[in-house]
Amino acid sequence: MEPVVILSRQEQEYLLCAIESGLRVASPRQFFLWTQGQVQALLPHQVLVCLQLGPGAALVRLECVHGTVLAPAAQLALTDPHDGLALRIARHCTQGGRLPALADFGTAADQPLEGFRDETRRMGFDSVLVHGTGPTSAGGSVFVLFGLPLRPNPRHAYFLELLLPHLHLALGRLPASQLPAGGAPARPLSAREAEIIGWLRAGKSNDEMGRLLGISALTVKNHLQRIYRTLGVSNRAHALARCMDLRLLEE
Known part of the structure; x- marks a missing residue:
């Protein structure tokens, strides 16, 4: 017992x-x-x-x-x-x-x-x-x-x-979220979004990315939200995994 x-x-x-x-x-x-x-x-x-x-x-x-x-x-x-x-x-x-x-x-x-x-x-x-x-x-x-x-x-x-x-x-x-899956994203990432993904991979915070890119941390956050919607993910880790699947992080 x-x-x-x-x-x-x-x-x-x-x-x-x-x-x-x-x-x-x-x-x-x-x-x-x-x-x-x-x-x-x-x-x-x-x-x-x-x-x-x-x-x-x-x-x-x-x-x-x-x-x-x-x-x-x-x-x-x-x-x-x-x-x-x-x-x-x-x-x-x-x-x-x-x-x-x-x-x-x-x-x-x-x-x-x-x-x-x-x-x-x-x-x-x-x-x-x-x-x-x-x-x-x-x-x-x-x-x-x-x-x-x-x-x-x-x-x-x-x-x-x-x-x-x-x-x-x-x-x-909680609202339904999507996991990384195969297939292309809803649209290509913009040049600025690709920059942010690169700094995301480097482990930079929103504040650090803002200073590096000359924009506010709030603007970085807005870019990230658009990136999440485009990739069909819900957070940073999922975004990186999705980009790896799509080989968006390759040179």
Whole structure:
């Protein structure tokens, strides 16, 4: 018999706050504020990768949420829609019936997800926590948390289990996003947009790109939004992956 987890009064308050706040999440901005606010209070982490998986564990949607700066190369390695670390961990856990899965790579060997130890630590994370719905008629979802600041333990897995249905429903309410796919973009990128993609690959922030190009950070942001719509993506990592697919980053 599994041990009973008794929540403290403060944990109960955090859980109720996270559930109540999650009911109102209906946009990417609200999802970000919720996961990096109320959810963080109960379950601290550095990066949250949310995946919707269809039949045969095919990736339908991927969202990466983090409150700290994440280098573009590291984010792409985590969230590559073809072979990213988060996707491989999600499929490994889903197909093997290993949900929830918890690994603390800062301790002894023979951890769950041991096969991902070296790659995860190279990215600067010592811990991973994974949980998901399993297959459902509407498609399953998996949530992969990287970098829990405290030594993760079964209590953290229980917190994620309590939040799982609310994460799943909130993710499903977000506007549909497109993953990088084959075929040409809706239109060719302009010369300025190509410049911005180049600086994006170099890891420059909006402010840094603005100074380099002699434009404001807001103008850079507007260019990025047009680039995302043109490429059919939702964030920087997806834009870089899409450009790599289309060989737009080649000289």
